[in-house]
Amino acid sequence: MTDTSAATPFAPGTAHRVAADALTAADAAAHAAGCHVRPISALPDLEAACRLFEGIWKPGSENALATTELLRAMDKAGSYVAAAFDGEEGPLDAALDGREGGELVGACIGFFGPPPDGALHSHIAGVSARMRGRSVGFALKAHQRAWALQRGVAQVSWTFDPLVRRNAYFNIGKLAGRAAQYLPNFYGRMNDGINGADDTDRLLVEWRLAAPEVAAACDGHHRATDxxxxxxxxxxxxxxxxxxxxxxxxxxxxxxxxxxxxxxxxxxxxxxxxxxxxxxxxxxxxxxxxxxxxxxxxxxxxxxxxxxxxxxxxx
Known part of the structure; x- marks a missing residue:
């Protein structure tokens, strides 16, 4: 069983402050990465996000990662559908109004779990190859945290391949995620350009959004291990x-x-x-x-x- 105790309401009077601090951290992360991050709902942006995912994972024709129709429905249902665009657009809270502009260079989607959990599951996140090394992925996750906290969400979870070093460092070290569960062959054989024919073992990460170590990580103070x-x-x-x-x-x-x-x-x-x-x-x-x-x-x-x-x- 996954521990969902962190997905409980905030103490009275703290939610607004935590969300405001998260917005500031997300704005700084986007500025440092030279991008802007915002929710997307326009069809051209949704189509571009799907093309980005296809280009990264290169799935077989029978195994699409996401479709425009699915992202459209997720956005309409109030789930998290956001993208990073090359170039800055100003303060994050102004960027959240849905203005267009810039080349889409990263995207992240997530959906909500059962009502008692009050948690978001982040399903897919990816950044174009030419933008790697600029911390666009970090800016996406910082935005996701701010977005979730604005909606009273206390926890985000996601999975990653525990054998990929850069992903392990990003999730455990840079984001201060908590490894909650090892999931053998979670998706079955995907036969794509990243997983090949190998089993798709995954590590489930829980991100407790108001935890001091997570707040520190989003402020750029990453967890170091020697x-x-x-x-x-x-x-x-x-x-x-x-x-x-x-x-x-x-x-x-x-x-x-x-x-x-x-x-x-x-x-x-x-x-x-x-x-x-x-x-x-x-x-x-x-x-x-x-x-x-x-x-x-x-x-x-x-x-x-x-x-x-x-x-x-x-x-």
Whole structure:
């Protein structure tokens, strides 16, 4: 079961302040990325968002990620359908009025869960290849947080491939997301340009929007993890790599442990599918097993290490 306790109403008098601070942080993130982010509803923008998703994932003809009709319906139903456009447009609260302009270079869509949860599930987010490295994805997520807080939403969740280093760092380190559940082969075989024929294991992230660590992350104070320092301080390795780049599991000893992922799983899927499948299985057993046993992911080192802690063990 996913813990939804964070999706409860804000304390009296705090909601407006938290939402206002989130708008300021989102405006700063968009400014730093040289883009503007806003909800979209016009058909040309919805069509452009679908083309962007197709260009990133390159799904098979029978497996479209999203359609214009679906995004149109989601927007009409009050779900989150937004895009990032190249170039600045001024303060974020002014940009939310739906003005047009700029090339669409990123998009994000999400829908609401059951009423008791009061939470948003962020389903797809992507940024064009030419804009990578400019933190457009971060600006999109900061906007999504501000948008959700304006509507009284306390939590956003989403999934990502736990073997992709840049995504793990972005979600765990840069956004301070909480890894809540390991989901084996969540979507089944997708056979697209990113997942190939591999199982689609996913890590479910919960983003508690008013949490101090999330607010700090959206202000640019990202969570840093140093695997070497953790090892020097007594952490052990649950999953590492052999000299030839294959996964190797170890016995877990102590309250803190590290789980490795390969340098480039997407490249490995193309060049050595057997090795990629071995890593998938090993990470599923190590990371998935630890999370199922109550361990918490507390950080991710960009060098390719998840850091986990056992909250039941005194520090």
């Amino acid at each position: 695997a070497a320092a953790e090892l020097a301080g007594g952490a052990t390795v649950a999953l590492g790599a052999t000299a030839d780049g294959r996964p190797h599991a170890y016995s877990v000893i102590g309250p803190r442990t590290l789980v490795a992922v390969p340098e480039d799983i997407e490249q490995l899927r193309r060049t050595d599918p057997q090795s990629a499948a071995a890593w998938r299985s090993a990470v599923r057993d190590a990371l998935g097993g630890l999370i199922a046993d109550g361990w918490q992911v507390t950080g991710f080192d960009r060098a390719g290490w998840y850091l986990l802690a056992d909250p039941r063990t005194p520090s």
